Amino acid sequence: MTLLLPVLAFLFATALVAAAGMRYAAARSSVIDRRLAEVTDLRAPSGEAPRLKNVREVLKKVGTKVPRSASEMGKVRLRLVQAGYRGEEALPMFYGIRIALALVAFTAFATPLLVRPNVMMGLGGSLLGYVLPGMVLARMARRRQHKMQLALPDALDLLVVSVEAGLGLDQALLRVGEELGTAHPDLSDELRLATLELRAGKGRADALRNLADRTGLEDMASLVTMLVQTDKFGTSVAQSLRVHSDVLRVKRRQRAEEAAAKTGVKMVFPLVFCIFPSIWVVTIGPAAIKFVEVLFPMANNIHR
Secondary structure (H helix, E strand, O other): OOOOHHHHHHHHHHHHHHHHHHHHHHHHHHHHHHHHHHHOOOOOOOOOHHHHHHHHHHHHHHHOOOOOHHHHHHHHHHHHHHHOOOOHHHHHHHHHHHHHHHHHHHHHHHHHHHHHOOOOHHHHHHHHHHHHHHHHHHHHHHHEEEEEEHHHHHHHHHHHHHHHHHOOHHHHHHHHHHOOOOOOOHHHHHHHHHHHHHOOOOOOOHHHHHHEEEEEEEEHHHHHHHHHHHHOOOOOHHHHHHHHHHHHHHHHHHHHHHHHHHHHHOHHHHHHHHHHHHHHHHHHHHHHHHHHHHHHHHHHHHHH
């Protein structure tokens, strides 16, 4: 009987542990299934998903039918890549959005929906709708370039540390791309894409030049030129990167000083048109009201 109690206790504890493990495994498998369903879109789609998909398909089909030259396609595709849209459907979607906005604007201005019907206003509205997506795309590309411009000195410092620690340039680019994933995702994506091109067998010079073209940054182009020349002539990569990092730091400080110097000029317009009128109303308004109350009766008495 004394030997049976420890055996029963051991079996009971084993059963408890097994039950807890099975429950944890079931919960984990349900979480994994749910995440897989979210990724692969196996769950029942919402009411708006099919409609949005149909709209995208229609815009894509319209965009593929639009006549366009090869040079224009190259420029638009480069601008889309610089804005972060690298998919094959990005170009036809962009042209489809252009045509759709032009038609909507023509309908709004040439019919009595908003204003009186006017064909010239409809043509002007359609031109505005056709040009507006290009302006928005250019603004998105500039905003993304500005983010990468601010992140480039930090990335270059990490690249210097990685190269001086003994990593090769390809491995250092991959490491820096991974480290910048949270703080600077745009530059991280570009660096990872460059490393993927290197793994695919593309030459280092070509992959780096593609990186400069995708970002559209002058500092990135100068960095790529420096790396290509360093690789060509066999000089020290770490020393060249350190010198270039110091140069980028100086450039960033100079840009900040330039922006601070422009602040006074930019503040003139809101001061003149927004702040000064209110100051005049507050300071001179009561005196002007008193002036009118006193002088107008005196002028009336004099004329009488």
